[in-house]
Amino acid sequence: MxxxxxxxxxxxxxxxxxxxxxxxxxxxxxxxxxxxxxxxxxxxxxxGSVAPRKMGGYRKRVLTEHLEFIHEQIKQTPHLTLHGMKDLLAERGVIVSHQAVWRFLRDEGLRFKKNTVRS
Structure with a gap:
């Protein structure tokens, strides 16, 4: 950088x-x-200053606060898609992309498959 x-x-x-x-x-x-x-x-x-703002650093993930809700939704609806999860979060007022949902699930180790026979 x-x-x-x-x-x-x-x-x-x-x-x-x-x-x-x-x-x-x-x-x-x-x-x-x-x-x-x-x-x-x-x-x-x-x-009143020309000093640059802070560069870099850690950015808190938006979905961390909704971890319990996401766990619950995956248990209730095992065939839920990323877009479906995104829509459920949007109903709660959390606007994120499906990419953000995917990254969060991957980082948290939450995996769900539509076809449980192949898992």
């Missing part, structure tokens, strides 16, 4: 824009993307 630009560069870019230069001119002068100039300016206006 790449490193963020230095705060010194960010501050000089924001100062140049505040001094009246256009975002495109500032981007060309400092050799950065126009989108970076715009985003740094927006961040400075909203937070």
């Amino acid at each position: 790449t490193r963020p630009y230095s705060n010194d560069l960010r501050e000089r870019v924001v100062s140049a824009v505040q001094a009246g230069e256009s975002c495109r001119a500032v981007a060309a002068r400092f050799d950065v993307a126009v989108s970076s100039v715009v985003k740094w300016q927006q961040r400075y206006r909203s937070t």
Whole structure:
């Protein structure tokens, strides 16, 4: 993963824009993307700082809170599909993709097959 630009560069870019230069001119002068100039300016206006946000880290899984519900649904309906599970979760107000459901089931070691004879 790449490193963020230095705060010194960010501050000089924001100062140049505040001094009246256009975002495109500032981007060309400092050799950065126009989108970076715009985003740094927006961040400075909203937070008063140009410092980058935290990069990386652990992201909590959304479905962890619904583990008991998922276990119960698999026991009650062994022929349930991923899309069916996704729809049941949506009824509870949890909007996720079927890919997120699949990853969660795989990570938790929960396997279910439609045809139990082949398992």
